[in-house]
Structure formats: structure tokens, C-alpha cells
Amino acid sequence: MLDVEAQKPPNGKWWTPPFDPRFPNQNQTRNCYQNFLDYHRCVKTMSRRGKSTQPCEYYFRVYYSLCPISWVNRWNEQIRNGTFAGKI
Amino acid sequence: MTHQTHAYHMVNPSPWPLTGALSALLMTSGLTMWFHFNSSTLLILGLLTNSLTMYQWWRDVVRESTFQGHHTAVVQTGLRYGMILFILSEVLFFAGFFWAFYHSSLAPTPNLGGYWPPAGINPLNPMEVPLLNTLVLLASGVSITWAHHSLMEGNRKHSLQALLITISLGIYFTLLQTSEYLEAPFTISDGIYGSTFFVATGFHGLHVMIGSTFLTICLLRQLKFHFTSKHHFGFEAAAWYWHFVDVVWLFLYISIYWWGS
Numbered sequence: 520m521l522d523v524e525a526q527k528p529p530n531g532k533w534w535t536p537p538f539d540p541r542f543p544n545q546n547q548t549r550n551c552y553q554n555f556l557d558y559h560r561c562v563k564t565m566s567r568r569g570k571s572t573q574p575c576e577y578y579f580r581v582y583y584s585l586c587p588i589s590w591v592n593r594w595n596e597q598i599r600n601g602t603f604a605g606k607i
Numbered sequence: 608m609t610h611q612t613h614a615y616h617m618v619n620p621s622p623w624p625l626t627g628a629l630s631a632l633l634m635t636s637g638l639t640m641w642f643h644f645n646s647s648t649l650l651i652l653g654l655l656t657n658s659l660t661m662y663q664w665w666r667d668v669v670r671e672s673t674f675q676g677h678h679t680a681v682v683q684t685g686l687r688y689g690m691i692l693f694i695l696s697e698v699l700f701f702a703g704f705f706w707a708f709y710h711s712s713l714a715p716t717p718n719l720g721g722y723w724p725p726a727g728i729n730p731l732n733p734m735e736v737p738l739l740n741t742l743v744l745l746a747s748g749v750s751i752t753w754a755h756h757s758l759m760e761g762n763r764k765h766s767l768q769a770l771l772i773t774i775s776l777g778i779y780f781t782l783l784q785t786s787e788y789l790e791a792p793f794t795i796s797d798g799i800y801g802s803t804f805f806v807a808t809g810f811h812g813l814h815v816m817i818g819s820t821f822l823t824i825c826l827l828r829q830l831k832f833h834f835t836s837k838h839h840f841g842f843e844a845a846a847w848y849w850h851f852v853d854v855v856w857l858f859l860y861i862s863i864y865w866w867g868s
Binding site: 552553590594604606 | 714716717718719720721722725726727
């Protein structure tokens, strides 16, 4: 679940993340982080309700496009260790 | 032409500015030695020479004013400007620390979890000791106003009583805050939360101690009949400073303790 390779959707067209008016400025850190959080929260909630996690793919694509891969790897490592600071 | 024909005070040459500057050098280099090489000698020497400078310089001001009468109306006006400008500089000093707090807390970074208070921080309950501290300082603002009015009305007993109450409240605040510091579940090294909390409240606490000391000097001077009902600028300066300390606390309480929790 936390491994990036396992999360990659099937090959095909992958669009650029759309303009998000919540993050209008040059610094897009929060955009990356928020979508990372939203993806994991989406997966957790959908799984808990026994539903498909397919709608969560949107968040995955956005954060995967925006975030530096080193951040993603570090955060996934923290989630595995239980030291991730965000609320998921 | 053997006496001055103006109302200003031409102060006699004094060694205290030099000893003050030297003590500043000893304190700063002393801090460095203490931080990096675990040696307190220079620092203690600096603190000692600094205390001696302050004592002797201000003792001389009292001698020149109360005992020699050099503080005419214009001189007192200059001192008022001076105290106001000094307090203004202190306001700007604290403004920096409030800037730092708001910079970090309004846009918390991902490594804090993206929220404030940050992950893992249990802030102090603003409705417990911090609220008591607020009431203590507000009450001290009332008592010092009572002291001032008693002084202006020539009521010696009341002015002494009210000053004593003010100083006691200041000491009570310091004791309460010390206990909070010792009991707090977080330290200054707990990320940006710890840094902003302890630097801002720490400098405030230092100013409470300075203000309490200033008020104590006023108490001793009042006991020795230095003040008159019309001329007591030393007391007024102490009162201004004390109100400033109270206002800074109110900002700290609202921003860091209440909003920041």
C-alpha cells in the first residue's frame, strides 16, 4: 500500500495537475502535501467502508506529479515507522 | 559668569558609561565562553561589573536629582522622552519574537504535520495557570495606579502599601511562571514550538523581574522620602515600564497561550 510502485495506476495518459485555487502562489509545497494527505485519508476511509479506492487515484496523480520523490519516500518511510507527523 | 544661566543639567564626568561598556564586552564574551567551553568566569565577571555599573550610575542620578536638585522641568521632560523611546525600542524587540511566532504558526510546515500546535506537542491549558498569571498582572496594574494616586495625594501609608502589593504580585507571577517552566511537558528544544514559546515568554519573564526590581527601588526611595507629591518621575517611569510588561503579557497570552493552543 505504501510502496510507490504498487500504487502506480496503469499506463496511459497522465494529465498535469489542474489549477487548485486553494494554492494560487508560487510555493506549491502545501499543494503537494495536502494531496499526499488526502490520498492516504481517502484510501483509509474507503477501505474501512469496504469500497473501491479507485476515486483516490486523483490525489495520487496530483501528489506524484507535484512532490519531490525524496519527500514521498521519506513520508512513506515515516508512515511505516509510525513517525509521520500528519493526521491520516 | 560663575553659574549656568540655563535650566539644563550638564552632568559631571563619570566613569560609569565606560564600566558599562566594558561590562557589556565581558558579558557577551562570557556568554560565548559559557556556551562553547563550559566556563562561567567571564560571564560572572561581566554580570558583576554590570550590576555595579547600574547601581552606581543610578545612585548618582538620585544624588543629582533628589539631593542636588538638578532635575528641572526641562530635564524631566528629556527624561520622559528618553523613557518613552526606550520602552518603544522594547516594543520593537518583542515585535520580532511575535513575528517569528506568527510566521511559523500561521503556515505550519509538513514536518510539523501541517497543523499548529505541531505534532507531539501538548500545549499548556490557557485556562489554568496562564489565566491566573493574567489576572495577577492585571491586578498589579490596578495596584500600581492606586499607588500613583496615593503618591499624588500625599498619602504615604497607602502609596507604600499599594507599591508593596504591586511588587508582591510581580513576585507571585514570577514564581507561578517558574513552576510552569519546570512542569511543562515540552522544552525549548522541542522544535519551533518550543523555541518560539520559551524565547518569547522567557524574555517577558526577564522583563517582569527587571520591572519588579525597578519598583522595589521606588519602594525604598519612597520609604526614604525621596518623592514629593508633584515630583516623582522615577516612580512614573517604573509605572510605565510595569504597564508595558503587563501589555506584552496580554499579547503573549492571547497569541501563544490561547490562539496557539
